[in-house]
Amino acid sequence: MNSTRTEIDKWFIEGSLASDDLALADVWEPVFDPDRHIVYTKIGPYWKLFLRPEGFVKRFYHRVYPLPVESWLVTKQIELYDGFCTIDVALDIQFQATLKYALGNMDILPDLNEHIKTAYEELLINLIDKELLSLSDGAWVQKGVTDIEKKISLAVGEMLILQNIQAQAHCTLKPSFEEFPDVQLAQENVYLCVLKKSFQINEAKREELFRQEQEIEQQNREHKQKQLDQLHHDAELERLKQAQDALNKKLLLEDKEKQLLEQFEIEKRLHAEQVKHDNSLKEMTQEADLQEQQKREARLRIAEQNTHIESLAHRAKLKEKELEAEIAKYESQQARWREAKDKIHAEHIAFEQRQKQLEFDTEVDDQKRREQQRLEMEKESYNKRKESDVYLRREIELLALEKQRLELQLAIKDTKKQVDGSSNALE
Numbered sequence: 007m008n009s010t011r012t013e014i015d016k017w018f019i020e021g022s023l024a025s026d027d028l029a030l031a032d033v034w035e036p037v038f039d040p041d042r043h044i045v046y047t048k049i050g051p052y053w054k055l056f057l058r059p060e061g062f063v064k065r066f067y068h069r070v071y072p073l074p075v076e077s078w079l080v081t082k083q084i085e086l087y088d089g090f091c092t093i094d095v096a097l098d099i100q101f102q103a104t105l106k107y108a109l110g111n112m113d114i115l116p117d118l119n120e121h122i123k124t125a126y127e128e129l130l131i132n133l134i135d136k137e138l139l140s141l142s143d144g145a146w147v148q149k150g151v152t153d154i155e156k157k158i159s160l161a162v163g164e165m166l167i168l169q170n171i172q173a174q175a176h177c178t179l180k181p182s183f184e185e186f187p188d189v190q191l192a193q194e195n196v197y198l199c200v201l202k203k204s205f206q207i208n209e210a211k212r213e214e215l216f217r218q219e220q221e222i223e224q225q226n227r228e229h230k231q232k233q234l235d236q237l238h239h240d241a242e243l244e245r246l247k248q249a250q251d252a253l254n255k256k257l258l259l260e261d262k263e264k265q266l267l268e269q270f271e272i273e274k275r276l277h278a279e280q281v282k283h284d285n286s287l288k289e290m291t292q293e294a295d296l297q298e299q300q301k302r303e304a305r306l307r308i309a310e311q312n313t314h315i316e317s318l319a320h321r322a323k324l325k326e327k328e329l330e331a332e333i334a335k336y337e338s339q340q341a342r343w344r345e346a347k348d349k350i351h352a353e354h355i356a357f358e359q360r361q362k363q364l365e366f367d368t369e370v371d372d373q374k375r376r377e378q379q380r381l382e383m384e385k386e387s388y389n390k391r392k393e394s395d396v397y398l399r400r401e402i403e404l405l406a407l408e409k410q411r412l413e414l415q416l417a418i419k420d421t422k423k424q425v426d427g428s429s430n431a432l433e
Contacts, residue, residue: 036167036174037172038172040075042057042072042074042102043057043058043071043073044056044058044108045068045071046069046071046115047068048067055105055108055112058070071108071115071118073104073108074102074119075100075101076101076102076119077099077100078101078123079097079099080095080096080097080099080127080131080134081095082094082095082131082135084134084138086138086139086141090183091181091183092181092182092183093179093180093182094179094180094181095134095177095178095179096177097130097134097158097159097175097177097178098175098177098178099162099175099176100173100174100175101122101166101171101173102172103118103122103171104170104171107169110170126165133162134158134177138154138179141154151179154177154179155176155178155179156177159175162175162177296383307376308410314368315414315418318418319421362422365418365422369415373411
């Protein structure tokens with residue numbers, strides 16, 4: 007026989023779970039005491055059994071036995087209608103023995119809970135069988151198993167309470183049906199109820215499926231509309247992004263242009279400073295060259311003057327030697343000296359005149375040349391460094407050269423005076 011569960015099996019399970027909240031209102035809830043203990047006292051022939059009070063202090067003649075709250079699961083499988091329906095029963099019981107129950111079972115105080123399970127398990131199974139086997143028609147197929155579960159739970163609770171056992175029971179029934187075997191005449195009503203319920207479930211399932219399809223289609227339409235809205239939104243964002251990018255590029259180009267202008271101004275200023283620096287170096291180089299040239303010219307002039315002075319001194323010495331020779335000759339030929347005296351004097355005068363004229367011409371030319379150079383240098387220096395220290399240095403150097411020139415002139419004049427004195431002394 008096929009034991010595959012059908013849609014109606016699921017309906018029984020879901021219907022039972024859905025109505026749990028309603029069932030709880032009809033279930034009696036006992037007040038359990040997790041800390042319940044009984045105390046057995048025996049002194050001689052006297053004994054007493056009582057609940058442990060609060061603040062109890064154990065003595066040597068006391069024996070304390072706990073009465074814990076215990077869970078008990080009873081399961082059973084029952085076949086109805088010649089195997090057409092199979093019901094799995096799960097009875098979850100929480101129980102706790104009372105003082106009255108303990109008084110009635112003094113000999114098993116340490117094992118009261120195990121005694122309860124052993125003593126009442128068969129009674130519980132018989133109670134379940136009685137309730138389920140009484141389901142002769144198929145009305146419960148339409149209503150579900152919730153009422154049956156509550157009835158069994160209440161019956162179990164009442165039975166245990168009557169035995170002085172606090173208990174709370176929760177019954178769960180899970181029916182399953184076979185795949186419609188050959189219909190038996192005694193069970194037509196059950197078969198019809200199952201078929202009707204199966205049709206109702208299938209119809210509800212089709213309606214739910216249609217509703218879900220409609221809902222899915224509506225969700226798809228809404229999803230597509232959201233996608234279109236998102237595409238429009240993305241396009242708008244892309245347009246705004248492109249506009250922002252264009253604006254950013256424009257700002258970047260403007261910043262770059264500004265930076266390039268600033269860089270150009272800086273480079274222009276640096277170039278101007280470099281040109282100014284180069285011109286300054288060039289001026290300094292020209293000034294150094296000019297000073298070097300002036301020094302060379304001054305040294306040349308001094309050398310020329312020294313040469314000229316040496317030449318004059320040499321000529322003066324030669325002339326002195328000639329004069330001495332002439333004097334010696336004069337001494338040796340005194341007579342001829344007188345005759346040549348006028349001639350020598352005349353030649354001497356002519357020589358002095360020529361010498362003076364030559365010195366004067368040389369001095370004039372040299373003075374003109376120096377004056378011309380000085381004027382050119384002053385003019386060039388004045389144009390370049392009008393108010394600079396270099397101009398003052400050049401003036402000082404020119405004054406020094408002028409002083410040297412005057413000293414040379416004085417020396418020449420002194421030399422001439424000495425030559426003239428020598429000549430006069432010879433005469």
